[in-house]
Amino acid sequence: MTQFPGPKYLALVRALREAVRIGTLPPDRQLPTVRELAWQLKVTPGTVSRAYQLATQEGLLAATVGRGTFVASATPRFGPTQSFYAERDPAYLAGRIDMRSPRMPDVGQGAAFTAAMADITEQVATDWLDYPSQRAEEPLRHAVVDWLQGRVFGPVSADDIALCYGGQSAVNLIFQCCLRGDRPMVLIEDLAYAGFRHAARLSRADVQALEVDADGLRPDALEAACRRHSPQILCLTVEAQNPTTVRMPLSRRQEIADMARAYDIQIIEDDCYSIAHSDIPSLRALAPDRTWYVGSLSKSISAALRLGYVVCPSGMGQAGRLTAQHSFFGLARPVSDLCLQLLDSGAAASLRAAVQDGFSDRLEAVVNVLGRFDLSWQPGLPFVWLRLPSGWRASIFARMAENEGVLLRSADEFALIHGRAPNAVRLAIPGNHSRAQIEEACRRLARLLDSPPAELSV
Numbered sequence: 001m002t003q004f005p006g007p008k009y010l011a012l013v014r015a016l017r018e019a020v021r022i023g024t025l026p027p028d029r030q031l032p033t034v035r036e037l038a039w040q041l042k043v044t045p046g047t048v049s050r051a052y053q054l055a056t057q058e059g060l061l062a063a064t065v066g067r068g069t070f071v072a073s074a075t076p077r078f079g080p081t082q083s084f085y086a087e088r089d090p091a092y093l094a095g096r097i098d099m100r101s102p103r104m105p106d107v108g109q110g111a112a113f114t115a116a117m118a119d120i121t122e123q124v125a126t127d128w129l130d131y132p133s134q135r136a137e138e139p140l141r142h143a144v145v146d147w148l149q150g151r152v153f154g155p156v157s158a159d160d161i162a163l164c165y166g167g168q169s170a171v172n173l174i175f176q177c178c179l180r181g182d183r184p185m186v187l188i189e190d191l192a193y194a195g196f197r198h199a200a201r202l203s204r205a206d207v208q209a210l211e212v213d214a215d216g217l218r219p220d221a222l223e224a225a226c227r228r229h230s231p232q233i234l235c236l237t238v239e240a241q242n243p244t245t246v247r248m249p250l251s252r253r254q255e256i257a258d259m260a261r262a263y264d265i266q267i268i269e270d271d272c273y274s275i276a277h278s279d280i281p282s283l284r285a286l287a288p289d290r291t292w293y294v295g296s297l298s299k300s301i302s303a304a305l306r307l308g309y310v311v312c313p314s315g316m317g318q319a320g321r322l323t324a325q326h327s328f329f330g331l332a333r334p335v336s337d338l339c340l341q342l343l344d345s346g347a348a349a350s351l352r353a354a355v356q357d358g359f360s361d362r363l364e365a366v367v368n369v370l371g372r373f374d375l376s377w378q379p380g381l382p383f384v385w386l387r388l389p390s391g392w393r394a395s396i397f398a399r400m401a402e403n404e405g406v407l408l409r410s411a412d413e414f415a416l417i418h419g420r421a422p423n424a425v426r427l428a429i430p431g432n433h434s435r436a437q438i439e440e441a442c443r444r445l446a447r448l449l450d451s452p453p454a455e456l457s458v
Contacts, residue, residue, distance in 0.1 A: 008043050012051035027074045046395030046412055097441040098407045098430055102382035105358030105431030109302050116341040132330025134321055140336050143343035144309045150277035154285040162320030163331050166308040167272040167296040168195045174292045175203040177323040178266045185231040189217055191414040193242045196235045209419045216248035219255045226263040233266045239274035243414050243426035244385045245376045250280050257287035267291040273299050275380040288314045300352045307339045356380050358431055365435045369442035373449055382429040391452025394423050404444040
């Protein structure tokens with residue numbers, strides 16, 4: 001590894017490539033675990049983890065959940081090689097507080113779903129025997145428009161709505177609809193939701209990460225990328241940036257909208273995490289000719305419903321719905337009818353308010369304990385962004401937090417392999433735990449933050 005110049009993780013990738021080329025690492029050979037190899041090479045686990053991720057993405061290695069990392073088989077592999085959603089192992093989570101991804105608090109969703117299903121059971125008719133159609137989905141599209149009344153969109157009607165199976169499905173749908181040519185370019189923020197990268201990979205697109213500041217994506221970075229790469233899509237989260245919690249001000253949103261129009265870029269405005277109401281115009285309001293607004297019920301009611309929606313650019317609703325039709329015909333009638341019943345009855349709005357109250361109460365506990373550190377948060381959001389004190393590395397902090405029974409995500413998991421990864425972590429609100437349990441978990445983290453590795457006994 002020492003014979004290769006540059007950052008250690010890239011040197012390790014080059015060393016792996018060379019070992020595979022000369023046969024030192026034959027196909028299907030299992031590699032050491034991240035921690036084991038880090039110990040052998042005297043580097044951090046984060047260095048090995050990033051190298052493994054990069055080598056896996058380029059097809060050199062293959063990662064199998066529960067088995068480990070292997071040299072890729074000589075037989076060509078098709079499709080993704082890594083799981084997009086890592087299922088939680090109950091045995092592993094026993095006694096731990098999992099703050100890696102938000103967990104929905106139980107505010108009576110089960111009872112509301114049971115009542116709604118009882119209502120739609122009485123309405124089941126022969127039309128459940130046919131394929132889903134745009135005409136059958138029209139009432140649900142009208143209900144989605146009503147659901148979005150707390151946001152500033154400009155004129156939006158049911159004709160602008162395309163329905164899909166969750167926010168990730170919506171991003172894939174937009175890529176399928178908009179990307180063209182060989183190896184198109186997609187722009188994202190340099191710390192961003194990993195689903196953008198996964199969707200781009202499925203669409204055979206390249207991804208370029210752009211620098212952000214305290215107000216969000218930097219317009220000068222966007223303009224430089226537009227001149228250099230001729231991108232087709234820009235992915236942004238302006239209301240509640242994931243993972244940093246930044247809320248982009250109106251002036252910056254207008255700059256981004258104007259630049260996207262000047263360089264003819266389509267915009268994906270991801271708003272799955274934000275709270276119900278906002279008084280700042282969305283990018284869809286500022287650039288209705290090119291903004292695809294993505295939302296879902298996953299972060300506000302239940303991730304199990306899998307209802308996502310896209311507010312398409314003006315005049316593009318039919319294109320969005322036809323893309324959905326070509327992908328999966330349409331929403332299954334049990335899903336669409338259940339969601340329509342929840343929205344029309346007002347149960348969805350009541351659940352959303354109760355979920356947000358549940359998150360807010362637990363968020364208050366996190367802020368009360370960790371607020372003396374460099375913590376960023378927004379009222380009602382189900383996650384916070386913690387910049388670590390001097391002496392800490394994000395990968396080391398995550399590992400030591402795990403030893404304390406607290407699971408979290410380091411900045412590495414939100415950055416491209418070759419991108420910027422600051423010494424910071426994201427803490428998601430675990431709605432399945434009580435406020436007292438969350439406070440205790442945060443106190444453990446506070447004790448760690450007060451004792452960086454240089455001061456810890458060995």
